[in-house]
Amino acid sequence: MRGRLPVAAGLAAAVLLLPGTSAQAAPKPTPAQVKAKLDKLNTQADQLVDRYNAANEKWKKARKQYAGVNEDYKKQSGRVEDLRQQLVSMAVDAYQVGDIGGWGGVVYTPDPDAMLSGLAALDQLSQERASQLQSYEDAIKGLKQRRDEKKSLFDEAAKVRTELAGEKEKVDRMVDEQTKLLRKLNVYNAGDPNSAGVVYRGSASGNALSALQFAYKQVGKPYRYGGTGPGSWDCSGLVQASWAAGGVSLPRTSYEQWAWGSSRRVSLSALEPGDLLFHAGFGHVGIYAGNGKVVHAPQTGDVVKIVSLSEYHAIGAVRP
Template sequence: MRGRVPVAVGLAAVALLLPITGAQADPKPTVAQAKAKLKKLDEQADKIVDQYNAANEKWKKAKKQYIAVNTTYKAQASKVEELREGLVTVANSTYQTGDVVSFGLFYSPDPESMLSGLAALDQLSQGRARRLSEYQGAIADLKRQRDQKKSTFDEAAKVKADLLKEKKKADELVKEQTELLRRLGAYNAGNPNSAGIAYTGSASGNALAALQFAYRQIGKPYRYGGTGPGAWDCSGLVQAAWSSGGVSLPRTSFEQWAWGASRRVSLDALEAGDLLFHSGYGHVGIYAGDGKVVHAPRTGDVVKVVTLAQYNAIGAVRP
């Protein structure tokens, strides 16, 4: 399913699993039981963390749309105000001079002067009508913008609330994973400033750029929702790595699998740079070539390279 955390086997490790609480304490789990529990937590974490990431992306998109709509709203409001001021100016001018005065042009003894006056009056009338039409159109557009802004804001608020619920679940799960890993003596805090290692595999082109980026992250800690630069989750690492290779991927592993629907490749025909997915598609890594995979495994571990056999991939996508 994913890179396994090394576990010290023996009585000393078993003793770390639970504190001694007296003669009536429940039987201590064996190391095998602890491993099984950790595996189950990993599977649960993959699902919840991906849901969290998906909700977070939806919220960020809704927020971006809200900002865009609000910006348009302000610009539109400014346009309406300018039109309003223009109409007020024209109205004041008409009130002061009166169109009736202009009608004197109709009785000019000079036919050319009379025609010129009629043309000027017609242009003035058309200008007023055009301004009024623009004003009315702007008002209607402003109302649509206001309605859209309200709808977007409501969506963002709902997504944010759902996100907080998912985050609470993920936080509780991560806490349980961390406590179990510490008891097993298998918790690796990693180094957020790790310089990683050089990639020397067979990749070329944009896949080479993606793998060079991923290898520079080796040793940095896993953190759910992490998008760098000091910590990563699995899909965050893959997205950033391939972004450096000029390919834009969706944020979550489920979305990346769906994105690659027409780009699936056989596990027997892997090439360096291919995306590799676990069962359930809640975890993703990058095939590095030569039977190796680079990925951000899970809470309590770091970005690392594992063998293809350890990774247990069930599907692959070629960006």
């Protein structure tokens, strides 16, 4: 996208300075052709990265659920084993004492009060056995259900993992192509993972101020797809973390953030510091900083930076 090209103004000079080639070589691309190719790569990368992030979130969610089921499975297994041991112990006691002998001792006691007390104790023991048996059966049923849930979650996680691997391969190829072209043009910016950023001095207040203060501290750190900090970021990862610092929980991807804000859309003519700004296609997101500025993580070969609103080319906004 035009507003996201690193050192766009220097592309023409960079192309003209490329080493000469033999007479048989293909003609050098014009600055307009180079810019068009980068625009296309950036747009495609936005879409692929967002799909990768979405698949990654599905995988992490499935993995978390899988871990939770595993923990429940262990607890349930322990409970079933405890019940089994209790039943075994009760069965051994009944065999050793003998229910008939026990009943006989109660029935033929010469003390009526003792007999009634003994009968009540036997009835209580019988109810306890019945309760233990029922608990055991319920636990077994619960254990089977958990096993089924675990299998289902495992299958879903495996499917997502395969999906994620496919998306990652596509993104990796795209990033390699971007990197080679940018390095060839000498406009690749590796950034500094330890950058201290800059101080936000805008007009934001409240949680928007906290979000922008966080985002500004990331300025100079490299863009990396799937990056969620602290040393590198992708666009939606930066926005999510910045607003988390402001106490607001946002979804992971730019598409999800746009959907999340369906009831929070604001006009581009009424922007306030902290608003989320989206590019066409909603594959890229940044944060409006006020005074006509936007902070965002652009694309491969660039760093978290502050750009003008006119350079950013926003088509939609959401107010967290």
